[in-house]
Amino acid sequence: MEQTRQIGVPATGLVLLVGVSGSGKSTFGARHFGPHQVISSDFCRALVSDDENDQDATPDAFDVLHYIVGTRLRRGLLTVVDATNVQAAARASLVRLAKEHHVLVDAIVLDVPESVAIERNAARPDRSFGAHVVTRQQRDLKRSLKHLRKEGFRRVHVLRGDDVEHAVVTPEKPWNDRSDLHGPFDVVGDVHGCAAELVLLLGRLGYDVERDTAGRAVGAVHPAGRTAVFVGDLVDRGPDTPGVLRLVMGMVAAGTALCVAGNHEAKLVRALRGAKVQVRHGLAESLAQLAAEDEVFTRDATTFMDRLISHYVLDDGRLVVAHAGLKEAYHGRASARVRSFALYGDTTGETDEYGLPVRHPWAREYRGAAVVVYGHTPVVEPEWVNNTICLDTGVVFGGKLTALRYPEKEIVQVAALEQHFEPVRPLAPPTGTEEREPTALAVTDVTGTRWLTTEHSGKVKVPEENAAAALEVMSRFAVDPRWLVYLPPTMAPAPASRLDGFLEHPEQAFEEYARAGVTEVVCEEKHMGSRAVAVLARDADAARRRFAVADGRTGTVYTRTGRAFFGDDAIVARLTTAVAPLFDALDTDWLALDCELLPWSAKAEGLIKEQYASVGAAATTALPAVSAALTRATARGLDVADLAERTDRRAANAASYRAAYGSYVRPTDGLDGVTVAPFQVLAAQGRNLAATESHRWHLEQIARLTDPLVTHTRHRYVDLASPEQRDAATRWWLDLTASGGEGMVVKPVTPGRRLQPGLKVRGREYLRIVYGPDYTDSLDLLRDRRLGRKRALALHEHGLGLEALSRFVAGEPLWRVHETVFAVLALESEPVDPRL
Incomplete structure (x- = not known):
């Protein structure tokens, strides 16, 4: 029976394949890793030169490789580098990259005979280098094997002979990743040798404490299966460090x-192992107490403390426990810097008047989605700071021993039986880190380059320059941020059509969704109006209760950049009355609606006159005069037929252009003549409806509205497996656009993650407004539209919008809602063709 070679690699780290050209690294990588996990130097060389063997391109290729590897590591993805990696300098740069992203790095060495590698290269016509190259690489590899394990690798796996063929590679989760554990948990703050208080707290939490024949607490079990999580600092200062260790060691061993x-613990372990340390801050008490214990217990306790890890990620990443806290970028990571932060906090290198380290208030700047529970710095009472809480309430100093029940977020405490140790620094409430008022905002919430985590779009980057542009708009023109719970995302057009005379056509949208596995779409009339978000409370009391607005206002209607429509009081009153049936049907006292405000001219009259009408007037005045001049030239015998034909065509295009924008203009006087077309119920009390309900449901709810203010959105559903239904929807689109309609939006009936939320398919004549009167003469050029950036923005902004609604309906603080709404506006300043 063939013997397999088991190889464990870090599931979220970096793996270097090391071996000479022809050693089989690419084959090995393809066999054991996913196609996107392996980053090949040959592939990167081809990316920058169209030739994977172009050695002159190697520096540029490795720049690309390092960028890709760094991005994947930042996102927590297993990444494998397929390069020779036989030289120490090449390995060092990659090991350094892993350390920068706080991940582990392994090496897998394929040490094959030099003759085998040379023979393989000779059989490949694309390998033009000679055998001497392999010989040099083999020499470098042999030299490297002597000291490879000292270069910063977690493990070095050397494969020779049959090991290469029979290896089995297994990704290993980091020890700190216990995201599979969902609790419920009871997180216990710093105990510091207070064994009696710990037993009391466990009893209050409902645990049954187990004792040995000598009456000592050696374990505890909760009858409901809850799990205790200790934040560290079990030892020092208190009267019974061995008693605390014995109890916690028993619980950990039993899995409770x-x-x-x-x-x-870290300092006590060093002292017990004979290292020279300063014996202060309660260390003397622990050493004396452990000296009275038997040697086996002290040895076991030392091993237990030495094996404690820096932090745990629990409950699918929703809970992080670390002794001194942990900023988001370090969650689930493994490095000396991460461990230092988790044990000691973010120290500045300075000391205060008591000789204690000055720590940077990391919790004040924390913006992560995970709850971070920690201790380390004693406070009088635990306080929520953003999404973090400190549970060290100084029991050893005469304070309390505190636990947090999770997910209930309930605080449970017992008072110290006495003051066991005099604090160096008096206990005081945390300075400058208090939880802010729920509706308070700070400019630091949105400035600088930020990474926001969303459920539907993953991590989204908001560059600093984009944030600056958005801040200018938001701070000067936006409505009261307490109402600003959502901004609508941009929408990508369907891929370009190749049909004669069309730039956009429904068939491309249908095909894209069909390829993605969508079975049914809805085609919604695309209103040519102004995008509007309506946030409405049933009455002033509901506005005060849910939006913390006490000025008598009951809502707002704002643009896609957050500006109010018409001063918006009048339209709020009218629209609140119009949507009254939804308040009752959805059992809510507030609503957020995504709408179009019609007609376009109600908001854009100035734009129409200055930009569109001026072009139309100039063209329809000048082109007939040119045509008349060409007619006279023809009469004189000049051959201007081609120019005359082109001029006549341009005159017809200009007339079509004027008709296109003219169909979206109608007289209004205040609200007279204005209508609102809602097409999605974004949210209601306790429910993010945009994320959970199908478009069929949304349209059915809006169909309840009968007020004349409401314009209904015409629509039809299409089974993508039915050519007849596709054809019928296309004919509907053609009729809609021929009669002056802008077009339609195609959406999956049931939205899915990583799918475009909608694709707009605009009509042939409407696109004249966008691209100019004569755009149909340049369709071949326009079809080469680069949609990648636009589509990425659409996904990111959609995810941010859903995240904002989720945070709002969950009752999170205003800054948490506002940072995602703000990010949508910030991304709008990305350099993307505005015509898309």
Whole structure:
């Protein structure tokens, strides 16, 4: 029976394949890793030169390789580098990259005979280098094997002979990744040798404490299966460090508790192993107490403390426990810097008047979605700071021992039986880190380059320059941010059509969704109006209760950049009355609606006159005069037939252009003549309806509205497996656009992640407004529209919008809602062709 070679690699880290050309690295990588996990130097060389063997392109190729690898590591993805990696300098740059992203790095060495590698290269026509190259690489590899394990690799796996063929590679989750555990949990703050108080707290939490024959607490079990999680600093200062260790060690061994390392455990381990340390801050008490224990217990306790890890990620990433806290970028990561932060906090290198380290208030700047529970710095009472909480309430100093029930977020405490140790620094409430008022905002919430985590779009980057542009608009023109719970995303057009005379056509939208596995879409009339978001409370009391607005206003209607329509009081009153049936049907006292405000001219009259009408007037005045002059020239015998034909065509195009924008203009006087076309119920009390309900449901709810203010959105559903239904929807689109309609939006009836939320298909004549009167003469050029950036923006902005609604309906603080709404506006300043 063939013997397999088991190889464990970090599931979220970096793996270097090391071996000479022809050693089989690419084959090995393809066999054991996914196609997107392996980043090949040959592939990157081809990317920058169209020739994977162009050695002159190697520096540029490795720049690209490092960028890709760094991006994947930042996103927490297993990444494998397929390059020779036989030289120390090449390996060092990649090991350094792994350390920068706080991930582990392994090396897999394919050490094949030099003759085998040379023979393989000779059989490949694309390998033009000679055998001497392999010989040099083999020499470098042999030299490297002597000290490879000292270069920063977690493990070095050397494969020779049959090991290469029979290896089995298994990704290993980091030890700190216990996201599979969902609790419920009871997170316990710093105990510091207070064994009696710990037993009391566990009893209050409902645990049954187990004792040995000597009456010592050696374990605890919760009858409902809850798990205790200790934040570290079990030891020092208090009267019974061995008692605390014995109890916690028993619980961890039985699987009823987890424990992370504290800085006091780390120092105690060094002292017990004979390292020279300063014996202060309660270390003397622990050493004396452990000296009275038997040697086996002290040895076991030392091993237990030494093996404690820096932090745990629990409950699918929703909960992080670390002794001194942990900023978001370090969650689930493994490096000396991460461990240092988790044990000691973000220290500045300075000391205060008490000789204690000055720590940067990381919690004040935390913006992560995970709850971070920690201890380390004693406070009088636990306080929520953003999405973090400190549970060290100084029990050893005469304060309290505190636990947090999770997910309930309930605080449970017991008072210290006495003051066991005099604090160096008096206990005081945290300074400058108090949880802000729920409706308070700070400019630092939105400035600088930011990474926001969303459920539907993953992590989204908001560059600093985009944020600056958005801040200018938001701070000067936007409505009261308490109402600003959502901004609508941009929408990508369907891929370009190749049909004669068409730039956009429904068939391309149907095909894209069909390829993605969508079975049914809805085609909604695309209103030519102004995008509007309506946030409406049933009455002033509901506005005060849900939006913290006490000025008597009951809502707002604002543009896609957050500006109010018409001063908006009048339209709010009218629209609130119009949507009254939805308040009752959805059992809510507030609503957020996505709408179009019609006609376009109600908001854009100035734009129409200055930009569109001026072009139309100039063209329809000048071109007939040119045509008349050409007619006279023809009469004189000049051959201007081609020019005359082109001029006549341009005159017809100009007339079509004027007709196109003219169909979206109608007289209005205040609200007279204005209508609103809602097409989605974004949210209601406790429900993010945009994320959970199908478009069929949304349209059915809006169909309840009968007020004349409401214009209904014409639509039809299409089974993508039915050519007849596709054809019927296309004919409907042609009729709609021929009669002056802008076009339609094609959406999956049931939205899905990573799908475009909608594709707009605009009519042939409407696109004259966008691209100019004569755009049909340049269709071949326009079909080469680059949609990648537009589509990425559409997905990111859609995800941010859904995230904002989720945070709002969950009752999160205003800054948490506002940062995602703000990000949508910030991304709007990305350099994308505005005609798309």
